Amino acid sequence: MKCNGGSPGDCFRAVGEKGTIKMKKSIFTILSNRKLAKNTYEMVLKGDVSAIKRPGQFINIALDGFYLRRPISVCDWDKDSATIIYKVVGKGTEYMSKLSEGAELEVLSGLGNGYDTEESGVNPLLIGGGSGIPPLYALAKELIAQGKKPTVILGFNSKDEVFYKDEFSALGARVLITTADGSLGIKGFATDAFESAGDYTYTYACGPEPMLKAVYNTSVTDGQYSFEQRMGCGFGACMGCVCRTKYGYKRICREGPVLVKEEIVW
Amino acid sequence: MKCNGGSPGDCFRAVGEKGTIKMKKSIFTILSNRKLAKNTYEMVLKGDVSAIKRPGQFINIALDGFYLRRPISVCDWDKDSATIIYKVVGKGTEYMSKLSEGAELEVLSGLGNGYDTEESGVNPLLIGGGSGIPPLYALAKELIAQGKKPTVILGFNSKDEVFYKDEFSALGARVLITTADGSLGIKGFATDAFESAGDYTYTYACGPEPMLKAVYNTSVTDGQYSFEQRMGCGFGACMGCVCRTKYGYKRICREGPVLVKEEIVW
Amino acid sequence: MVDTRVNLSGVILSNPIIPASGTFGFGYEFAEIYDINILGSISIKGTTRELRFGNEQPRIAETPCGMLNAIGLQNPGIDKVISEELPKLRKVFKKPIIANISGFSIDEYVYCCELIGKEEQVEIIEVNISCPNVKEGGMSFGTLPENAAEVTRAVKAVAKKPVYMKLSPNVRDIAEIAAACEEAGADGISLINTLTGMRINLNNMKPVLNNITGGLSGPAVFPVALRMVWEVYEAVSIPIIGMGGVSTAEDVIEMMLAGATAVSVGAANIKDPYASKNIVESLPDLMNKLGINKLEDIIGGAH
Amino acid sequence: MVDTRVNLSGVILSNPIIPASGTFGFGYEFAEIYDINILGSISIKGTTRELRFGNEQPRIAETPCGMLNAIGLQNPGIDKVISEELPKLRKVFKKPIIANISGFSIDEYVYCCELIGKEEQVEIIEVNISCPNVKEGGMSFGTLPENAAEVTRAVKAVAKKPVYMKLSPNVRDIAEIAAACEEAGADGISLINTLTGMRINLNNMKPVLNNITGGLSGPAVFPVALRMVWEVYEAVSIPIIGMGGVSTAEDVIEMMLAGATAVSVGAANIKDPYASKNIVESLPDLMNKLGINKLEDIIGGAH
Numbered sequence A, B: 001m002k003c004n005g006g007s008p009g010d011c012f013r014a015v016g017e018k019g020t021i022k023m024k025k026s027i028f029t030i031l032s033n034r035k036l037a038k039n040t041y042e043m044v045l046k047g048d049v050s051a052i053k054r055p056g057q058f059i060n061i062a063l064d065g066f067y068l069r070r071p072i073s074v075c076d077w078d079k080d081s082a083t084i085i086y087k088v089v090g091k092g093t094e095y096m097s098k099l100s101e102g103a104e105l106e107v108l109s110g111l112g113n114g115y116d117t118e119e120s121g122v123n124p125l126l127i128g129g130g131s132g133i134p135p136l137y138a139l140a141k142e143l144i145a146q147g148k149k150p151t152v153i154l155g156f157n158s159k160d161e162v163f164y165k166d167e168f169s170a171l172g173a174r175v176l177i178t179t180a181d182g183s184l185g186i187k188g189f190a191t192d193a194f195e196s197a198g199d200y201t202y203t204y205a206c207g208p209e210p211m212l213k214a215v216y217n218t219s220v221t222d223g224q225y226s227f228e229q230r231m232g233c234g235f236g237a238c239m240g241c242v243c244r245t246k247y248g249y250k251r252i253c254r255e256g257p258v259l260v261k262e263e264i265v266w
Numbered sequence C, D: 001m002v003d004t005r006v007n008l009s010g011v012i013l014s015n016p017i018i019p020a021s022g023t024f025g026f027g028y029e030f031a032e033i034y035d036i037n038i039l040g041s042i043s044i045k046g047t048t049r050e051l052r053f054g055n056e057q058p059r060i061a062e063t064p065c066g067m068l069n070a071i072g073l074q075n076p077g078i079d080k081v082i083s084e085e086l087p088k089l090r091k092v093f094k095k096p097i098i099a100n101i102s103g104f105s106i107d108e109y110v111y112c113c114e115l116i117g118k119e120e121q122v123e124i125i126e127v128n129i130s131c132p133n134v135k136e137g138g139m140s141f142g143t144l145p146e147n148a149a150e151v152t153r154a155v156k157a158v159a160k161k162p163v164y165m166k167l168s169p170n171v172r173d174i175a176e177i178a179a180a181c182e183e184a185g186a187d188g189i190s191l192i193n194t195l196t197g198m199r200i201n202l203n204n205m206k207p208v209l210n211n212i213t214g215g216l217s218g219p220a221v222f223p224v225a226l227r228m229v230w231e232v233y234e235a236v237s238i239p240i241i242g243m244g245g246v247s248t249a250e251d252v253i254e255m256m257l258a259g260a261t262a263v264s265v266g267a268a269n270i271k272d273p274y275a276s277k278n279i280v281e282s283l284p285d286l287m288n289k290l291g292i293n294k295l296e297d298i299i300g301g302a303h
């Protein structure tokens, strides 16, 4: 993933789906909605996933009684369903956690640029913190399908928040767990597992901004970093999510959420 | 039903449930919701009906996505369910018409004074127009249970809007139908059936204001008239529904919706 | 045990929740469905010198996340409020009462404030300056700082209780008006009254309200109310009763963080008669969750 | 077949629906999801003399039935708008374009209006006077009639296209400001811009928006917008572009009955990218249902 300077839109076109939004608005039906860990839920949605092209893209979910949609990364998808994992942090995600199987959600899918797997090399390092972990699952899956050998560092606060450890392992990835309180795996932050991770060819990261920054400073390779931002539209119309990069202003919802290391401005 | 002068509240206490609101807030479950006639639906609700004491009272229904409740008269009730009949006239009633069996509604029940059957005499005349008809059903039922012989005039615009003709007959009431276009029964307005109705001892009316006024002018007996008004709270707090009467200002939601003929000011 | 007490000009409320004027009648009717003594206070329906019928019907319209009202200050007049309504309320309510006063002239405000201030039960007078100012040609007293200050000075000269000026949000700069009231001697500021709005009925293609326009309230106005409380907090040092769209304990905390000492709940009572009760009851849990021990400590905390 | 055409100062729109400035980017991106030529017009993102990044993050907050934004007029600057954005839009959009102009000084307004007015595609200039007036100490040009008139006169002196002044709702008397603009030569009035509001984040107890306050829009403000359109219609005889919370064809009819000749759709596009399309498509059916043949006939019909 190379990013050239230029105005918003240009960059997207250079790296994304060649200038055409694949965004789709459609109804998804909840196949399951289960608690994975403390405040953390996994929801499987059945519907038209044709707009979802890359790991790291997100969907934007309309919820009854809430004016704005809720952006959530795609954790995994197959031909007619998509899985998301979300943390209950406010009223919207709380509402989501109470939805039952069979309920319908109006969703915009296929949003954001997503991760590019081309430059990963053979031993990419994937680092996720908390609710930033989900998109790394589809990424690890794709990398493994390409014959690469990813190492995955999953950072949590505490053991009771840990999820998808076994799922990542089942994909064939090497998995390292960190917890801030030391209740599981390596005690400390995700970056504290860099040493145990050994050599790596490329860095993929997703998580809260302080974690991204720590990874940015620790990592010795190029990489791609996925950012969160409060969003209005989620598809590029409102300029609500714009951040500065070395190559101009970018909409996290469209030229992002994934930025390449070289363009990031803290 | 006698009404003395005085400030709002006094009147209510004199004729109603002796000063105690029987209002209840509770959840009702939809047992059925079926189309009866053009734009007209009947909904049966299961729940705590203990607050419903008299025909002519109403319930106030909260609907998701609508700020204010929708006031609808109780058409009939038994020990654990209540029936309402409503006409689709706007977004709220349209939403109601799409609700399915099993859906839950948050309802305030036991609102309004309701009809008093004490002074009806043996041959009361009940006159209802369109969506003003439903409360007359429970009223006719109660009058018949008291051994009285009500005649019921049901006024509609057209045959395709007619509902509950057989239901009223099945109670044992004498039923006269009028339609504005003459497609069923007597051609004309409800008041055009007065002649066919013959002698009567008392008048109960419910329907749009022009109809109430016509009944008021045609009827030769005392009577009780049920009014509609745009409501805020529906239980007496906001003064949104207040009308002038000969004995002071009255809240249609509390000292009404039923007013006695002698107090009405047009 | 968290401490929910707040202090309005020396009047201690056991908690900051006050049903807003005009949305709770004269209070006693709610006593029939729950014990209203759990409330911090009650602001009773706005009172004028004479009995008023108010506006013709319809007076109510629905809006997205809110409602319009054009009641037109229906009330039995101050004499009857004192002789009938206050005693009825006092029988069932032992907490401080806030008397809400309206007027169409300075004289009327003065008359009402003087009379109502003598009532022992009344501990605060809330002066609603959002009603039309007849002398100045229909704009309300509350939309220009000079007028607001003039009413404040006049009522302060006679009022025996703390006076809270209740401001209209239909202004360019609410902080300026609040500051003028403080300067003129106000003991506190209540805000906001309703935003002027309207709806049109598509069936007859005429305004829904007989009065054409009405006052918008409910959750829709909450962000505007919060901003105005924030601005007024920066401009004055007297206590603020914040209101406008408050419907949950979370909203109460936001209002207090913006600068409110107490919080009125209006339209929410109309939507749900138990709204104020629910807010009072969920406040301690929310305080625990957010780590707030003493509610008073968070007033203005977001500045 | 119903007739949905409307006439804005001689510019005929095939229907009154105009995505509002700032909520539709520069339009062309929506062409990727539907044929935007079904729209009456498009009001492009507000443009200033220089490129602007706008405010720091976060810029967006949610509210009941609405949203707050504090974008801060991010835009690529007028030169780039003319050289890059307008040509891109023109490629996919054959209808009249409304250019929305902002400024922090009268000079800047004049500069932008003169330049953009030369662009053939631009058929109306919408002058947003809701941005802070730096000279007068931060209040916006649109909150005092004198200032609004001054901007109007200045831009009218150079503009080659009809000029619509876009008013702020954060005022005491919007009719007065509209009348001052008309008097100063405005060809039309656009209203409303956003109502100033705020939210506080309970987790960190600080304002959600980095800018502290933001502009409230969405259905929550519809009744206020409708009332202001009504008032301005009574005060001026130039056309009005009505906006504020419009989300359905019903809302469009209400706006037009209140006095709008055309209607802008803002936040609704942000909530749902197909919102403007849905409104355009449902308008004829609604007109049939309400018995409206010629949409123009209902403008101001509720007065």
Ligand SMILES: Cc1cc2nc3c(=O)[nH]c(=O)nc-3n(C[C@H](O)[C@H](O)[C@H](O)COP(=O)(O)OP(=O)(O)OC[C@H]3O[C@@H](n4cnc5c(N)ncnc54)[C@H](O)[C@@H]3O)c2cc1C
Binding pocket: A058, A068, A069, A070, A071, A072, A073, A074, A084, A085, A086, A087, A088, A089, A090, A091, A092, A093, A094, A131, A132, A134, A135, A227, A228, A229, A230, A231, A257, D061, D062
């Ligand atoms: C591209 C992207 C991908 C995301 N993927 C995931 C994911 O896979 N799993 C997950 O748990 N969370 C994810 N998030 C964060 C998630 O969107 C928020 O946690 C969620 O919107 C909070 O909603 P709420 O109503 O519970 O919280 P509230 O705080 O009540 O939300 C109020 C408003 O703030 C916005 N908001 C609050 N927090 C955030 C945030 N961190 N980022 C963006 N907007 C926010 C909401 O969307 C809403 O508009 C993602 C965010 C972005 C931008």
Ligand SMILES: Cc1cc2nc3c(=O)[nH]c(=O)nc-3n(C[C@H](O)[C@H](O)[C@H](O)COP(=O)(O)OP(=O)(O)OC[C@H]3O[C@@H](n4cnc5c(N)ncnc54)[C@H](O)[C@@H]3O)c2cc1C
Binding pocket: B058, B068, B069, B070, B071, B072, B073, B074, B084, B085, B086, B087, B088, B089, B090, B091, B092, B093, B094, B131, B132, B134, B135, B227, B228, B229, B230, B231, B257, C061, C062
């Ligand atoms: C005491 C009482 C009893 C009623 N009983 C019945 C009944 O048994 N069956 C029936 O079909 N209708 C009845 N109505 C009328 C019914 O309440 C309205 O038709 C309904 O609220 C319209 O809602 P809407 O959302 O479809 O219409 P909208 O026009 O979209 O409603 C918008 C607002 O206007 C109010 N409103 C609109 N029309 C009326 C009206 N006529 N009366 C009061 N408020 C109105 C609504 O409650 C809502 O707040 C009764 C009204 C009252 C006051």
Ligand SMILES: Cc1cc2nc3c(=O)[nH]c(=O)nc-3n(C[C@H](O)[C@H](O)[C@H](O)COP(=O)(O)O)c2cc1C
Binding pocket: B232, B238, B239, C020, C021, C022, C023, C045, C046, C047, C069, C071, C073, C100, C128, C166, C192, C193, C194, C216, C217, C218, C219, C221, C243, C244, C245, C246, C264, C265, C266, C267, C268
């Ligand atoms: C039906 C109704 C009647 C009101 N009457 C009064 C009144 O008499 N005096 C007054 O100062 N405010 C009155 N208000 C304004 C409220 O007290 C409050 O300031 C406003 O509604 C904003 O709060 P809310 O959004 O919680 O309703 C009234 C509001 C409503 C909805």
Ligand SMILES: Cc1cc2nc3c(=O)[nH]c(=O)nc-3n(C[C@H](O)[C@H](O)[C@H](O)COP(=O)(O)O)c2cc1C
Binding pocket: A232, A238, A239, D020, D021, D022, D023, D045, D046, D047, D069, D071, D073, D100, D128, D166, D192, D193, D194, D216, D217, D218, D219, D221, D243, D244, D245, D246, D264, D265, D266, D267, D268
């Ligand atoms: C994200 C966003 C950006 C906006 N940017 C502009 C702008 O650049 N210029 C302008 O005149 N109005 C701008 N507005 C105001 C809208 O054009 C419109 O006046 C307002 O949002 C009310 O309409 P609505 O409720 O339909 O959104 C913006 C609104 C939003 C929500």
Ligand code: FES
Binding pocket: A230, A231, A232, A233, A234, A235, A236, A237, A238, A239, A240, A241, A242, A251, A252, A253, A254
């Ligand atoms: S959220 Fe609207 S542009 Fe990104």
Ligand code: FES
Binding pocket: B230, B231, B232, B233, B234, B235, B236, B237, B238, B239, B240, B241, B242, B251, B252, B253, B254
């Ligand atoms: S509707 Fe509130 S008093 Fe009747």
